[in-house]
Amino acid sequence: MALRTHRITPSQRCRDLLCIGGAAVLTVALIGHERVPDVFGVGVVLDSALPWLGVGIPVLTLTAALCRSKMGALTVLAPLIAWTYLFGSWWATGTGSATVPHSTQVKVVTQNLYAGNQQPAATARALSALDADLIGLQEFSAGNAEAVSSILAGDHRYYVVEGTVALWSRYPISTTTSVDVGVGWRRGLRAHVETPRGDLVVYVLHLPSFRLGDTAQRDHGLMTLSRNLASDTAERVVVLGDFNTTDTDRRWQGFAPGYHDTQRSAGSGPGFTWPAKLPVVRPDHVLIRGVRATSSKVDRTPGTDHRAVAVTLDLER
Incomplete structure:
Protein backbone atom coordinates (compact mmCIF):
# COMPACT_ATOMS: atom_id res chain seq x y z
CA MET A 1 0.00 0.00 0.00
CA ALA A 92 5.66 43.46 37.86
CA THR A 93 4.61 44.67 41.30
CA GLY A 94 6.51 47.75 42.39
CA THR A 95 8.17 48.25 45.76
CA GLY A 96 5.60 48.35 48.53
CA SER A 97 5.42 51.20 51.02
CA ALA A 98 3.55 49.49 53.87
CA THR A 99 6.62 49.05 56.07
CA VAL A 100 7.99 52.57 55.51
CA PRO A 101 7.34 55.03 58.37
CA HIS A 102 5.20 57.95 57.27
CA SER A 103 7.66 60.32 58.94
CA THR A 104 10.35 59.47 56.39
CA GLN A 105 8.13 59.85 53.32
CA VAL A 106 7.82 62.74 50.90
CA LYS A 107 5.21 62.69 48.15
CA VAL A 108 5.98 64.47 44.89
CA VAL A 109 3.87 65.18 41.82
CA THR A 110 4.73 66.40 38.34
CA GLN A 111 2.06 67.89 36.05
CA ASN A 112 2.06 69.63 32.69
CA LEU A 113 -0.78 72.12 33.19
CA TYR A 114 -1.32 72.73 29.42
CA ALA A 115 -1.02 76.37 28.39
CA GLY A 116 -4.50 76.31 26.83
CA ASN A 117 -6.11 74.87 29.98
CA GLN A 118 -9.70 76.08 30.30
CA GLN A 119 -10.13 74.66 33.79
CA PRO A 120 -6.96 75.62 35.71
CA ALA A 121 -8.79 75.87 39.03
CA ALA A 122 -10.17 72.34 38.62
CA THR A 123 -6.69 71.10 37.76
CA ALA A 124 -5.24 72.75 40.85
CA ARG A 125 -7.94 71.30 43.10
CA ALA A 126 -7.25 67.82 41.73
CA LEU A 127 -3.52 68.28 42.34
CA SER A 128 -4.18 69.53 45.86
CA ALA A 129 -6.31 66.45 46.54
CA LEU A 130 -3.30 64.24 45.83
CA ASP A 131 -1.86 65.46 49.15
CA ALA A 132 1.65 65.93 47.77
CA ASP A 133 4.43 67.69 49.63
CA LEU A 134 6.04 68.93 46.41
CA ILE A 135 4.29 69.76 43.13
CA GLY A 136 6.30 70.48 39.99
CA LEU A 137 4.42 72.23 37.19
CA GLN A 138 5.16 72.74 33.51
CA GLU A 139 3.40 75.19 31.15
CA PHE A 140 2.73 77.46 34.13
CA SER A 141 1.55 80.51 32.21
CA ALA A 142 -0.31 83.79 32.48
CA GLY A 143 -3.51 82.00 31.57
CA ASN A 144 -3.46 79.60 34.52
CA ALA A 145 -1.05 81.08 37.07
CA GLU A 146 -3.54 83.06 39.14
CA ALA A 147 -6.11 80.30 39.50
CA VAL A 148 -3.52 77.62 40.24
CA SER A 149 -1.54 79.75 42.69
CA SER A 150 -4.57 80.76 44.75
CA ILE A 151 -5.51 77.11 45.33
CA LEU A 152 -2.09 75.49 45.84
CA ALA A 153 -0.96 78.25 48.22
CA GLY A 154 -3.43 76.95 50.81
CA ASP A 155 -1.35 73.86 51.63
CA HIS A 156 1.97 74.84 50.04
CA ARG A 157 3.38 77.99 51.61
CA TYR A 158 6.57 78.02 49.57
CA TYR A 159 6.90 78.28 45.82
CA VAL A 160 9.29 79.37 43.11
CA VAL A 161 8.68 80.15 39.43
CA GLU A 162 11.25 80.09 36.64
CA GLY A 163 9.78 81.03 33.28
CA THR A 164 7.07 78.46 32.52
CA VAL A 165 7.94 75.94 35.26
CA ALA A 166 7.13 76.19 38.96
CA LEU A 167 7.61 74.30 42.21
CA TRP A 168 5.13 74.39 45.10
CA SER A 169 6.25 73.04 48.46
CA ARG A 170 5.13 72.49 52.02
CA TYR A 171 8.75 72.93 53.08
CA PRO A 172 11.08 75.93 52.77
CA ILE A 173 12.79 76.45 49.40
CA SER A 174 16.21 78.05 48.99
CA THR A 175 19.04 78.53 46.48
CA THR A 176 16.97 78.38 43.31
CA THR A 177 18.75 78.55 39.96
CA SER A 178 17.72 78.34 36.31
CA VAL A 179 18.51 75.13 34.40
CA ASP A 180 19.40 74.98 30.72
CA VAL A 181 17.12 72.59 28.82
CA GLY A 182 18.23 73.58 25.33
CA VAL A 183 15.71 76.27 24.44
CA GLY A 184 15.86 80.04 24.26
CA TRP A 185 13.50 80.62 27.16
CA ARG A 186 13.34 79.48 30.77
CA ARG A 187 11.84 76.01 31.21
CA GLY A 188 13.95 74.53 33.98
CA LEU A 189 14.76 75.19 37.66
CA ARG A 190 16.82 73.64 40.44
CA ALA A 191 15.97 74.28 44.08
CA HIS A 192 17.00 73.16 47.58
CA VAL A 193 14.04 72.02 49.66
CA GLU A 194 14.49 71.78 53.44
CA THR A 195 12.44 68.71 54.40
CA PRO A 196 12.12 67.45 57.99
CA ARG A 197 14.55 64.67 56.98
CA GLY A 198 17.19 66.94 55.47
CA ASP A 199 17.86 68.77 52.24
CA LEU A 200 16.48 67.53 48.95
CA VAL A 201 17.50 69.00 45.59
CA VAL A 202 14.50 69.24 43.26
CA TYR A 203 14.52 69.92 39.53
CA VAL A 204 11.42 70.92 37.57
CA LEU A 205 11.91 70.69 33.82
CA HIS A 206 10.14 70.95 30.49
CA LEU A 207 12.25 69.71 27.59
CA PRO A 208 11.65 70.93 24.01
CA SER A 209 9.05 69.09 21.96
CA PHE A 210 10.06 67.00 18.99
CA ARG A 211 8.32 67.00 15.64
CA LEU A 212 8.53 64.53 12.79
CA GLY A 213 11.69 65.58 11.01
CA ASP A 214 12.80 67.94 13.79
CA THR A 215 14.30 66.37 16.91
CA ALA A 216 17.55 68.35 17.05
CA GLN A 217 16.48 70.84 19.73
CA ARG A 218 14.98 68.14 21.96
CA ASP A 219 18.09 65.98 21.54
CA HIS A 220 20.36 68.91 22.40
CA GLY A 221 18.27 69.62 25.49
CA LEU A 222 18.53 66.01 26.65
CA MET A 223 22.29 65.94 26.15
CA THR A 224 22.77 69.23 28.01
CA LEU A 225 20.51 68.20 30.87
CA SER A 226 22.11 64.78 31.17
CA ARG A 227 25.50 66.39 31.75
CA ASN A 228 24.06 68.78 34.33
CA LEU A 229 22.28 66.06 36.28
CA ALA A 230 25.26 63.70 36.23
CA SER A 231 27.55 66.43 37.56
CA ASP A 232 25.21 67.51 40.37
CA THR A 233 26.99 66.84 43.67
CA ALA A 234 23.87 66.81 45.86
CA GLU A 235 23.33 63.61 47.83
CA ARG A 236 19.56 63.37 47.25
CA VAL A 237 17.99 64.55 44.01
CA VAL A 238 14.49 64.39 42.53
CA VAL A 239 13.78 65.40 38.93
CA LEU A 240 10.19 66.25 37.98
CA GLY A 241 9.35 66.94 34.39
CA ASP A 242 7.87 66.64 30.97
CA PHE A 243 10.87 65.35 29.05
CA ASN A 244 9.04 64.97 25.72
CA THR A 245 10.85 61.62 25.60
CA THR A 246 9.60 58.10 26.23
CA ASP A 247 11.77 55.60 28.04
CA THR A 248 11.95 53.53 24.83
CA ASP A 249 13.47 56.48 22.95
CA ARG A 250 17.04 55.80 21.79
CA ARG A 251 18.15 59.14 23.29
CA TRP A 252 16.87 58.04 26.70
CA GLN A 253 19.27 55.13 26.88
CA GLY A 254 22.23 56.27 28.97
CA PHE A 255 20.49 59.52 29.96
CA ALA A 256 21.59 60.93 33.35
CA PRO A 257 23.71 58.02 34.64
CA GLY A 258 23.01 57.19 38.27
CA TYR A 259 19.35 58.25 38.20
CA HIS A 260 16.38 55.87 38.32
CA ASP A 261 12.93 56.16 36.78
CA THR A 262 10.34 55.73 39.54
CA GLN A 263 7.72 54.17 37.29
CA ARG A 264 10.03 51.29 36.50
CA SER A 265 11.27 50.83 40.08
CA ALA A 266 8.02 51.35 42.01
CA GLY A 267 5.13 51.50 39.54
CA SER A 268 3.13 48.92 37.63
CA GLY A 269 2.04 48.98 34.01
CA PRO A 270 3.20 51.28 31.24
CA GLY A 271 2.42 54.50 33.13
CA PHE A 272 1.31 56.32 29.97
CA THR A 273 0.49 60.02 30.51
CA TRP A 274 -0.24 61.55 27.09
CA PRO A 275 -2.72 62.38 25.69
CA ALA A 276 -4.74 62.58 28.88
CA LYS A 277 -8.01 61.21 27.48
CA LEU A 278 -6.43 58.06 26.09
CA PRO A 279 -2.70 58.00 26.90
CA VAL A 280 -0.47 56.03 24.56
CA VAL A 281 3.03 57.27 25.53
CA ARG A 282 4.82 58.46 28.67
CA PRO A 283 6.82 61.68 28.19
CA ASP A 284 6.43 62.63 31.89
CA HIS A 285 8.93 61.18 34.34
CA VAL A 286 10.15 61.38 37.92
CA LEU A 287 13.83 60.52 38.24
CA ILE A 288 15.60 60.01 41.56
CA ARG A 289 19.08 59.60 42.97
CA GLY A 290 19.99 59.00 46.62
CA VAL A 291 16.38 58.27 47.65
CA ARG A 292 14.02 55.32 47.16
CA ALA A 293 10.61 55.33 45.51
CA THR A 294 7.98 53.27 47.33
CA SER A 295 5.09 53.92 44.96
CA SER A 296 4.57 55.54 41.56
CA LYS A 297 1.26 56.03 39.80
CA VAL A 298 -0.50 58.11 37.18
CA ASP A 299 -3.53 60.30 38.00
CA ARG A 300 -6.05 61.93 35.67
CA THR A 301 -6.58 65.64 36.31
CA PRO A 302 -9.19 67.78 34.51
CA GLY A 303 -8.34 70.46 31.96
CA THR A 304 -4.89 69.21 30.98
CA ASP A 305 -3.55 67.21 28.06
CA HIS A 306 -1.16 65.25 30.28
CA ARG A 307 -1.86 63.05 33.25
CA ALA A 308 -0.02 63.70 36.50
CA VAL A 309 2.65 61.42 37.94
CA ALA A 310 2.53 60.98 41.73
CA VAL A 311 5.44 59.33 43.56
CA THR A 312 6.04 58.56 47.22
CA LEU A 313 9.69 58.67 48.27
CA ASP A 314 11.43 57.23 51.29
CA LEU A 315 14.18 59.64 52.34
CA GLU A 316 15.62 57.13 54.78
CA ARG A 317 16.62 54.61 52.14
Missing part, protein backbone atom coordinates in the same frame (compact mmCIF):
# COMPACT_ATOMS: atom_id res chain seq x y z
CA ALA A 2 1.51 3.31 -1.08
CA LEU A 3 2.03 6.02 1.56
CA ARG A 4 0.23 9.28 0.97
CA THR A 5 2.50 12.32 0.93
CA HIS A 6 1.42 15.87 1.56
CA ARG A 7 2.76 18.24 -1.02
CA ILE A 8 3.06 21.91 -0.18
CA THR A 9 1.45 23.84 -2.96
CA PRO A 10 2.96 27.08 -4.28
CA SER A 11 -0.03 28.91 -2.81
CA GLN A 12 0.55 27.44 0.66
CA ARG A 13 4.27 28.15 0.43
CA CYS A 14 3.49 31.76 -0.41
CA ARG A 15 1.16 32.03 2.60
CA ASP A 16 3.82 30.49 4.89
CA LEU A 17 6.44 32.94 3.66
CA LEU A 18 4.04 35.84 4.19
CA CYS A 19 3.47 34.86 7.82
CA ILE A 20 7.12 34.09 8.48
CA GLY A 21 8.19 37.38 6.90
CA GLY A 22 5.72 39.37 8.99
CA ALA A 23 6.94 37.72 12.20
CA ALA A 24 10.56 38.35 11.24
CA VAL A 25 9.96 42.03 10.49
CA LEU A 26 8.10 42.53 13.78
CA THR A 27 10.80 40.76 15.79
CA VAL A 28 13.57 42.79 14.18
CA ALA A 29 11.63 46.02 14.77
CA LEU A 30 11.26 45.16 18.45
CA ILE A 31 14.82 44.16 19.23
CA GLY A 32 16.62 46.32 16.69
CA HIS A 33 14.58 49.52 16.64
CA GLU A 34 17.61 51.62 17.63
CA ARG A 35 19.33 50.58 14.40
CA VAL A 36 16.58 52.05 12.24
CA PRO A 37 18.02 55.30 10.84
CA ASP A 38 16.48 58.35 12.46
CA VAL A 39 15.70 60.01 9.12
CA PHE A 40 13.20 62.86 9.48
CA GLY A 41 12.47 61.64 13.01
CA VAL A 42 11.08 58.27 11.87
CA GLY A 43 13.44 56.38 14.18
CA VAL A 44 12.31 58.31 17.26
CA VAL A 45 8.65 57.80 16.33
CA LEU A 46 9.30 54.05 16.05
CA ASP A 47 11.03 54.11 19.45
CA SER A 48 8.06 55.88 21.05
CA ALA A 49 5.52 53.51 19.48
CA LEU A 50 7.53 50.41 20.38
CA PRO A 51 5.19 48.99 23.07
CA TRP A 52 2.30 49.21 20.62
CA LEU A 53 4.05 46.94 18.13
CA GLY A 54 2.70 44.17 20.34
CA VAL A 55 -0.65 44.71 18.60
CA GLY A 56 0.96 43.04 15.59
CA ILE A 57 1.24 39.73 17.45
CA PRO A 58 -2.49 38.86 17.53
CA VAL A 59 -2.77 40.18 13.97
CA LEU A 60 -0.06 37.76 12.84
CA THR A 61 -1.68 34.94 14.81
CA LEU A 62 -5.03 35.57 13.14
CA THR A 63 -3.36 35.80 9.74
CA ALA A 64 -1.62 32.46 10.28
CA ALA A 65 -4.93 30.88 11.28
CA LEU A 66 -6.76 32.24 8.25
CA CYS A 67 -3.92 31.09 5.99
CA ARG A 68 -3.87 27.69 7.72
CA SER A 69 -0.14 28.13 8.14
CA LYS A 70 1.29 25.98 10.94
CA MET A 71 4.75 27.35 10.27
CA GLY A 72 3.41 30.88 10.46
CA ALA A 73 1.74 30.16 13.79
CA LEU A 74 5.02 28.84 15.21
CA THR A 75 7.04 31.84 14.08
CA VAL A 76 4.69 34.20 15.95
CA LEU A 77 6.45 32.97 19.08
CA ALA A 78 9.54 35.00 18.12
CA PRO A 79 7.94 38.49 18.36
CA LEU A 80 5.90 37.32 21.37
CA ILE A 81 9.07 36.38 23.26
CA ALA A 82 10.78 39.63 22.18
CA TRP A 83 7.86 41.79 23.32
CA THR A 84 7.54 39.93 26.63
CA TYR A 85 11.26 40.32 27.28
CA LEU A 86 11.09 44.08 26.63
CA PHE A 87 7.83 44.96 28.34
CA GLY A 88 6.67 42.08 30.49
CA SER A 89 8.39 43.53 33.56
CA TRP A 90 6.21 46.65 33.31
CA TRP A 91 3.45 44.74 35.07
Whole structure:
Protein backbone atom coordinates (compact mmCIF):
# COMPACT_ATOMS: atom_id res chain seq x y z
CA MET A 1 0.00 0.00 0.00
CA ALA A 2 1.51 3.31 -1.08
CA LEU A 3 2.03 6.02 1.56
CA ARG A 4 0.23 9.28 0.97
CA THR A 5 2.50 12.32 0.93
CA HIS A 6 1.42 15.87 1.56
CA ARG A 7 2.76 18.24 -1.02
CA ILE A 8 3.06 21.91 -0.18
CA THR A 9 1.45 23.84 -2.96
CA PRO A 10 2.96 27.08 -4.28
CA SER A 11 -0.03 28.91 -2.81
CA GLN A 12 0.55 27.44 0.66
CA ARG A 13 4.27 28.15 0.43
CA CYS A 14 3.49 31.76 -0.41
CA ARG A 15 1.16 32.03 2.60
CA ASP A 16 3.82 30.49 4.89
CA LEU A 17 6.44 32.94 3.66
CA LEU A 18 4.04 35.84 4.19
CA CYS A 19 3.47 34.86 7.82
CA ILE A 20 7.12 34.09 8.48
CA GLY A 21 8.19 37.38 6.90
CA GLY A 22 5.72 39.37 8.99
CA ALA A 23 6.94 37.72 12.20
CA ALA A 24 10.56 38.35 11.24
CA VAL A 25 9.96 42.03 10.49
CA LEU A 26 8.10 42.53 13.78
CA THR A 27 10.80 40.76 15.79
CA VAL A 28 13.57 42.79 14.18
CA ALA A 29 11.63 46.02 14.77
CA LEU A 30 11.26 45.16 18.45
CA ILE A 31 14.82 44.16 19.23
CA GLY A 32 16.62 46.32 16.69
CA HIS A 33 14.58 49.52 16.64
CA GLU A 34 17.61 51.62 17.63
CA ARG A 35 19.33 50.58 14.40
CA VAL A 36 16.58 52.05 12.24
CA PRO A 37 18.02 55.30 10.84
CA ASP A 38 16.48 58.35 12.46
CA VAL A 39 15.70 60.01 9.12
CA PHE A 40 13.20 62.86 9.48
CA GLY A 41 12.47 61.64 13.01
CA VAL A 42 11.08 58.27 11.87
CA GLY A 43 13.44 56.38 14.18
CA VAL A 44 12.31 58.31 17.26
CA VAL A 45 8.65 57.80 16.33
CA LEU A 46 9.30 54.05 16.05
CA ASP A 47 11.03 54.11 19.45
CA SER A 48 8.06 55.88 21.05
CA ALA A 49 5.52 53.51 19.48
CA LEU A 50 7.53 50.41 20.38
CA PRO A 51 5.19 48.99 23.07
CA TRP A 52 2.30 49.21 20.62
CA LEU A 53 4.05 46.94 18.13
CA GLY A 54 2.70 44.17 20.34
CA VAL A 55 -0.65 44.71 18.60
CA GLY A 56 0.96 43.04 15.59
CA ILE A 57 1.24 39.73 17.45
CA PRO A 58 -2.49 38.86 17.53
CA VAL A 59 -2.77 40.18 13.97
CA LEU A 60 -0.06 37.76 12.84
CA THR A 61 -1.68 34.94 14.81
CA LEU A 62 -5.03 35.57 13.14
CA THR A 63 -3.36 35.80 9.74
CA ALA A 64 -1.62 32.46 10.28
CA ALA A 65 -4.93 30.88 11.28
CA LEU A 66 -6.76 32.24 8.25
CA CYS A 67 -3.92 31.09 5.99
CA ARG A 68 -3.87 27.69 7.72
CA SER A 69 -0.14 28.13 8.14
CA LYS A 70 1.29 25.98 10.94
CA MET A 71 4.75 27.35 10.27
CA GLY A 72 3.41 30.88 10.46
CA ALA A 73 1.74 30.16 13.79
CA LEU A 74 5.02 28.84 15.21
CA THR A 75 7.04 31.84 14.08
CA VAL A 76 4.69 34.20 15.95
CA LEU A 77 6.45 32.97 19.08
CA ALA A 78 9.54 35.00 18.12
CA PRO A 79 7.94 38.49 18.36
CA LEU A 80 5.90 37.32 21.37
CA ILE A 81 9.07 36.38 23.26
CA ALA A 82 10.78 39.63 22.18
CA TRP A 83 7.86 41.79 23.32
CA THR A 84 7.54 39.93 26.63
CA TYR A 85 11.26 40.32 27.28
CA LEU A 86 11.09 44.08 26.63
CA PHE A 87 7.83 44.96 28.34
CA GLY A 88 6.67 42.08 30.49
CA SER A 89 8.39 43.53 33.56
CA TRP A 90 6.21 46.65 33.31
CA TRP A 91 3.45 44.74 35.07
CA ALA A 92 5.66 43.46 37.86
CA THR A 93 4.61 44.67 41.30
CA GLY A 94 6.51 47.75 42.39
CA THR A 95 8.17 48.25 45.76
CA GLY A 96 5.60 48.35 48.53
CA SER A 97 5.42 51.20 51.02
CA ALA A 98 3.55 49.49 53.87
CA THR A 99 6.62 49.05 56.07
CA VAL A 100 7.99 52.57 55.51
CA PRO A 101 7.34 55.03 58.37
CA HIS A 102 5.20 57.95 57.27
CA SER A 103 7.66 60.32 58.94
CA THR A 104 10.35 59.47 56.39
CA GLN A 105 8.13 59.85 53.32
CA VAL A 106 7.82 62.74 50.90
CA LYS A 107 5.21 62.69 48.15
CA VAL A 108 5.98 64.47 44.89
CA VAL A 109 3.87 65.18 41.82
CA THR A 110 4.73 66.40 38.34
CA GLN A 111 2.06 67.89 36.05
CA ASN A 112 2.06 69.63 32.69
CA LEU A 113 -0.78 72.12 33.19
CA TYR A 114 -1.32 72.73 29.42
CA ALA A 115 -1.02 76.37 28.39
CA GLY A 116 -4.50 76.31 26.83
CA ASN A 117 -6.11 74.87 29.98
CA GLN A 118 -9.70 76.08 30.30
CA GLN A 119 -10.13 74.66 33.79
CA PRO A 120 -6.96 75.62 35.71
CA ALA A 121 -8.79 75.87 39.03
CA ALA A 122 -10.17 72.34 38.62
CA THR A 123 -6.69 71.10 37.76
CA ALA A 124 -5.24 72.75 40.85
CA ARG A 125 -7.94 71.30 43.10
CA ALA A 126 -7.25 67.82 41.73
CA LEU A 127 -3.52 68.28 42.34
CA SER A 128 -4.18 69.53 45.86
CA ALA A 129 -6.31 66.45 46.54
CA LEU A 130 -3.30 64.24 45.83
CA ASP A 131 -1.86 65.46 49.15
CA ALA A 132 1.65 65.93 47.77
CA ASP A 133 4.43 67.69 49.63
CA LEU A 134 6.04 68.93 46.41
CA ILE A 135 4.29 69.76 43.13
CA GLY A 136 6.30 70.48 39.99
CA LEU A 137 4.42 72.23 37.19
CA GLN A 138 5.16 72.74 33.51
CA GLU A 139 3.40 75.19 31.15
CA PHE A 140 2.73 77.46 34.13
CA SER A 141 1.55 80.51 32.21
CA ALA A 142 -0.31 83.79 32.48
CA GLY A 143 -3.51 82.00 31.57
CA ASN A 144 -3.46 79.60 34.52
CA ALA A 145 -1.05 81.08 37.07
CA GLU A 146 -3.54 83.06 39.14
CA ALA A 147 -6.11 80.30 39.50
CA VAL A 148 -3.52 77.62 40.24
CA SER A 149 -1.54 79.75 42.69
CA SER A 150 -4.57 80.76 44.75
CA ILE A 151 -5.51 77.11 45.33
CA LEU A 152 -2.09 75.49 45.84
CA ALA A 153 -0.96 78.25 48.22
CA GLY A 154 -3.43 76.95 50.81
CA ASP A 155 -1.35 73.86 51.63
CA HIS A 156 1.97 74.84 50.04
CA ARG A 157 3.38 77.99 51.61
CA TYR A 158 6.57 78.02 49.57
CA TYR A 159 6.90 78.28 45.82
CA VAL A 160 9.29 79.37 43.11
CA VAL A 161 8.68 80.15 39.43
CA GLU A 162 11.25 80.09 36.64
CA GLY A 163 9.78 81.03 33.28
CA THR A 164 7.07 78.46 32.52
CA VAL A 165 7.94 75.94 35.26
CA ALA A 166 7.13 76.19 38.96
CA LEU A 167 7.61 74.30 42.21
CA TRP A 168 5.13 74.39 45.10
CA SER A 169 6.25 73.04 48.46
CA ARG A 170 5.13 72.49 52.02
CA TYR A 171 8.75 72.93 53.08
CA PRO A 172 11.08 75.93 52.77
CA ILE A 173 12.79 76.45 49.40
CA SER A 174 16.21 78.05 48.99
CA THR A 175 19.04 78.53 46.48
CA THR A 176 16.97 78.38 43.31
CA THR A 177 18.75 78.55 39.96
CA SER A 178 17.72 78.34 36.31
CA VAL A 179 18.51 75.13 34.40
CA ASP A 180 19.40 74.98 30.72
CA VAL A 181 17.12 72.59 28.82
CA GLY A 182 18.23 73.58 25.33
CA VAL A 183 15.71 76.27 24.44
CA GLY A 184 15.86 80.04 24.26
CA TRP A 185 13.50 80.62 27.16
CA ARG A 186 13.34 79.48 30.77
CA ARG A 187 11.84 76.01 31.21
CA GLY A 188 13.95 74.53 33.98
CA LEU A 189 14.76 75.19 37.66
CA ARG A 190 16.82 73.64 40.44
CA ALA A 191 15.97 74.28 44.08
CA HIS A 192 17.00 73.16 47.58
CA VAL A 193 14.04 72.02 49.66
CA GLU A 194 14.49 71.78 53.44
CA THR A 195 12.44 68.71 54.40
CA PRO A 196 12.12 67.45 57.99
CA ARG A 197 14.55 64.67 56.98
CA GLY A 198 17.19 66.94 55.47
CA ASP A 199 17.86 68.77 52.24
CA LEU A 200 16.48 67.53 48.95
CA VAL A 201 17.50 69.00 45.59
CA VAL A 202 14.50 69.24 43.26
CA TYR A 203 14.52 69.92 39.53
CA VAL A 204 11.42 70.92 37.57
CA LEU A 205 11.91 70.69 33.82
CA HIS A 206 10.14 70.95 30.49
CA LEU A 207 12.25 69.71 27.59
CA PRO A 208 11.65 70.93 24.01
CA SER A 209 9.05 69.09 21.96
CA PHE A 210 10.06 67.00 18.99
CA ARG A 211 8.32 67.00 15.64
CA LEU A 212 8.53 64.53 12.79
CA GLY A 213 11.69 65.58 11.01
CA ASP A 214 12.80 67.94 13.79
CA THR A 215 14.30 66.37 16.91
CA ALA A 216 17.55 68.35 17.05
CA GLN A 217 16.48 70.84 19.73
CA ARG A 218 14.98 68.14 21.96
CA ASP A 219 18.09 65.98 21.54
CA HIS A 220 20.36 68.91 22.40
CA GLY A 221 18.27 69.62 25.49
CA LEU A 222 18.53 66.01 26.65
CA MET A 223 22.29 65.94 26.15
CA THR A 224 22.77 69.23 28.01
CA LEU A 225 20.51 68.20 30.87
CA SER A 226 22.11 64.78 31.17
CA ARG A 227 25.50 66.39 31.75
CA ASN A 228 24.06 68.78 34.33
CA LEU A 229 22.28 66.06 36.28
CA ALA A 230 25.26 63.70 36.23
CA SER A 231 27.55 66.43 37.56
CA ASP A 232 25.21 67.51 40.37
CA THR A 233 26.99 66.84 43.67
CA ALA A 234 23.87 66.81 45.86
CA GLU A 235 23.33 63.61 47.83
CA ARG A 236 19.56 63.37 47.25
CA VAL A 237 17.99 64.55 44.01
CA VAL A 238 14.49 64.39 42.53
CA VAL A 239 13.78 65.40 38.93
CA LEU A 240 10.19 66.25 37.98
CA GLY A 241 9.35 66.94 34.39
CA ASP A 242 7.87 66.64 30.97
CA PHE A 243 10.87 65.35 29.05
CA ASN A 244 9.04 64.97 25.72
CA THR A 245 10.85 61.62 25.60
CA THR A 246 9.60 58.10 26.23
CA ASP A 247 11.77 55.60 28.04
CA THR A 248 11.95 53.53 24.83
CA ASP A 249 13.47 56.48 22.95
CA ARG A 250 17.04 55.80 21.79
CA ARG A 251 18.15 59.14 23.29
CA TRP A 252 16.87 58.04 26.70
CA GLN A 253 19.27 55.13 26.88
CA GLY A 254 22.23 56.27 28.97
CA PHE A 255 20.49 59.52 29.96
CA ALA A 256 21.59 60.93 33.35
CA PRO A 257 23.71 58.02 34.64
CA GLY A 258 23.01 57.19 38.27
CA TYR A 259 19.35 58.25 38.20
CA HIS A 260 16.38 55.87 38.32
CA ASP A 261 12.93 56.16 36.78
CA THR A 262 10.34 55.73 39.54
CA GLN A 263 7.72 54.17 37.29
CA ARG A 264 10.03 51.29 36.50
CA SER A 265 11.27 50.83 40.08
CA ALA A 266 8.02 51.35 42.01
CA GLY A 267 5.13 51.50 39.54
CA SER A 268 3.13 48.92 37.63
CA GLY A 269 2.04 48.98 34.01
CA PRO A 270 3.20 51.28 31.24
CA GLY A 271 2.42 54.50 33.13
CA PHE A 272 1.31 56.32 29.97
CA THR A 273 0.49 60.02 30.51
CA TRP A 274 -0.24 61.55 27.09
CA PRO A 275 -2.72 62.38 25.69
CA ALA A 276 -4.74 62.58 28.88
CA LYS A 277 -8.01 61.21 27.48
CA LEU A 278 -6.43 58.06 26.09
CA PRO A 279 -2.70 58.00 26.90
CA VAL A 280 -0.47 56.03 24.56
CA VAL A 281 3.03 57.27 25.53
CA ARG A 282 4.82 58.46 28.67
CA PRO A 283 6.82 61.68 28.19
CA ASP A 284 6.43 62.63 31.89
CA HIS A 285 8.93 61.18 34.34
CA VAL A 286 10.15 61.38 37.92
CA LEU A 287 13.83 60.52 38.24
CA ILE A 288 15.60 60.01 41.56
CA ARG A 289 19.08 59.60 42.97
CA GLY A 290 19.99 59.00 46.62
CA VAL A 291 16.38 58.27 47.65
CA ARG A 292 14.02 55.32 47.16
CA ALA A 293 10.61 55.33 45.51
CA THR A 294 7.98 53.27 47.33
CA SER A 295 5.09 53.92 44.96
CA SER A 296 4.57 55.54 41.56
CA LYS A 297 1.26 56.03 39.80
CA VAL A 298 -0.50 58.11 37.18
CA ASP A 299 -3.53 60.30 38.00
CA ARG A 300 -6.05 61.93 35.67
CA THR A 301 -6.58 65.64 36.31
CA PRO A 302 -9.19 67.78 34.51
CA GLY A 303 -8.34 70.46 31.96
CA THR A 304 -4.89 69.21 30.98
CA ASP A 305 -3.55 67.21 28.06
CA HIS A 306 -1.16 65.25 30.28
CA ARG A 307 -1.86 63.05 33.25
CA ALA A 308 -0.02 63.70 36.50
CA VAL A 309 2.65 61.42 37.94
CA ALA A 310 2.53 60.98 41.73
CA VAL A 311 5.44 59.33 43.56
CA THR A 312 6.04 58.56 47.22
CA LEU A 313 9.69 58.67 48.27
CA ASP A 314 11.43 57.23 51.29
CA LEU A 315 14.18 59.64 52.34
CA GLU A 316 15.62 57.13 54.78
CA ARG A 317 16.62 54.61 52.14
